[in-house]
Amino acid sequence: MTNQMKHEANGLRRGLKNGFKHHEIKQEIKKPRLTKEEFEETPLLIVLTVYFCYIVLTIFGHIRDFVRRLGFGKSSEVKEKNREGYVKLYRSFESFYTRNIYKRIVQGWNMFICGVPGVMFKLKVNISPEFHQNAKFGTEKIMNAVNLGSYNYLGFAENSGKCADSVEEIILEYGNGICSTRHELGNLDIHRKLETMVAEFLGVEDSITVGMGFATNSTNIPTLMSKGCVIFSDELNHASLVLGCRLSGAKIIVYKHNNMIDLENKIRAAIVEGQPRSHRPWKKALIIVEGVYSMEGTIVNLPALIALKKKYKCYLYVDEAHSIGAIGSSGRGVTDYFDCNPHDVDLLMGTFTKSFGASGGYIAGSKSLINHLRKHSHSFSYATSMSAPVAQQIIMTLKILMGKDGTNEGVSRVRQLERNTHYFRRKLKQKGFIIYGNEDSPVVPLMLYFPSKVTEFIQGLLMGGIATVGVCFPATTVVTSRARFCISASHTKEMLDKALTVIEAVGRNMMVNYSKKVRSQAEVIY
Known part of the structure; x- marks a missing residue:
């Protein structure tokens, strides 16, 4: 059996484990039964x-x-x-x-951070009398809080340790800034080292890195797609993807979130109808999805998408901003999670702002594709290069994740994140809250529905020493306002237990434990 066949077989098994039937993956894509994902209907x-x-x-x-x-x-x-x-x-x-x-x-959770934004941080808040009986209106207070709103999934956003030490050395060698583009005087050896390591980590031929995660999508999609092309975009894709699609001038067809039946129907219709007016065949067709959706906590149905792209000869673009480092047995994202061949995804995009504790983004794929981007990408040609200290932070993080530092710290962090995620999600469900998303996703939306309750809920948690964020329309639909927790490998069981206690107390006081499902009260093993 070849390596390609092994990857496909392993991906199929992983898909079946998540509830995708064999015939859903191989031929006609039927509606997947995501046994690990849950969306309780709004009453x-x-x-x-x-x-x-x-x-x-x-x-x-x-x-x-x-x-x-x-x-x-x-x-x-x-x-x-x-x-x-x-x-x-x-x-x-x-x-x-x-x-x-x-x-x-939004005034209920728009607060200033006074300390290092790690797993514990200091917040400067204005406490109103309705939340504290002895407070005068506008009383300012600095308080310690457990950070449950950060994308610091693996806990690398820290000011001590291997990453911080290596960054300090690079600052002394290279300085803080580049002040030039990659095509001019800003192409350093450390940039090429970073791109080589990113490609090795992802298991592809090459990669390109830029200094801003948002721009990675918004400026590179127009480099690949143009008028006469068609893009199939998930309805819950990030704003950077939406902007990139619009700037490209390509025809955009939006399909229902993670719904492979709807996607296949729209691909078929687009192929049959062709371009508007002329009905000529499309120049290119591109499917754009996210690995983990930052508002829903869902994981993309990658095995089914790969089957679809092969069946209809489409290209596949996967945004792994919230999945790279956060899921998969070795933190390599959705291809690792489903054990799929990374070469089956044409464009693997991700950001360094979450799991890597840095900034910027990357696109990885074949050498010919990356060479094309190096010549034509606006974010590569016109934007200032990523600073050397930021590049070193990412390089050191990759070394730890791949075990090149001589330890198993990277794998330990990935396992700890997985353990924390399962524990936190299951405990919240036991307490009667409606939780969205996949049980392996570190993004944990807790449904509150009422915008007024979001403010009260967030401030109630803050009084208990728990800091997180609320999300309302237009970031969500009108009837799906929520609080969103982001779990980190740096969270200890004691921190999570404290958070769960405060969440339960505030939630019951506000009567937001809406779930109608009976949950087992058996103890969740950490």
Whole structure:
């Protein structure tokens, strides 16, 4: 059996383990049964009540604006000064939601960090009397909190240890900045070393690295796709992917989240119909997905996607911003998680801002593809090169993950993250909360539904020493507001237990344990 056949067989077995049937993978892609993923339906009464709340907020927003126009109260509309006779850049209605609804919600968790943003950090917060009976309005307090809102999945965002020591040495050798592009005077040996290590870690031929994760998507997709091409994009793809698709000029077809039936139907229709008006065949077809979705905590159905791309001769682009380092037996992302051949994915994209504790992003694939990007990528040609200390942070992290530092610390961190994720998710479900996503995903959305409850929930946790973030519309749909926890390998069992205790107390007080499913109260093994 060849290595290619072994990879496909292992991927098929991993897919079956996650509930994908054999015929779903091999021929016609049927609806996958994701036994490890769970999406409990929003109760109808909750949906109706949430919509009613938004209607009330909108009505009162219009009343507030009307009263302000009469001269009562200070107007919070965005206005330009010294622009008499100019056409307005900002219209009042365009900022209506931000002015009257969103700002009233987001103030509940928009706080300043005073210390190192590691697993424990210091927050500067304004405590209002409704959350602390002895507080005066606007009382400022600095408090210690467990960080459950950071993407520091493997705990490498730290100011001590091997990574920090190696970065300090590189600063003395290279300095802090490059101040030039890769095509001019900013191409250092450390950049090529980093790209070689990234390709080795992912198991592909070559890679390209840039200094900004968002720009990795938004500026490189237009380099590959253009007018006359078609892109199939998951409806929950990140804003950087959406922007990259729009800038490319290609036809964008959005399909239902992780729904292989809907994707296959739309691929078939696009192939049959061809380009608009001319009905000529598409120049290229590209499927764009994420490895782990940062709002839902779901993991992409990679084995089924690979089967589809081979069947219809499409290219596959996988954004592994939240999956690289965070899932898989050795932290190599979704290809490792499903034991798929990384060469079956045409473009492996990821960022260094999460699991690596650094900044920037990469695209990895074949040598010919990467050489094309080096010549034509805007983020490679026009943006300042990644600084040497940042590159060294990533290099040292990769060495640890691959065991090249002579220890098993990398594998230990991956295992610890997996253990923490399973423990935290199962405990929350036992306590009656509706939790979205895959049980192996370190992104843990806890559904609250009401935007007002998000603020109260986040501030209630903060009073108990737990810091996380809330997410509302437009980042989610109107009826799926939530709190989002991100688990790290640096979290200890004691930290997680403290968080679970505070979450349960605040949640029961607010009555947000909506789950109707009966959970086993058997002790979850850590």
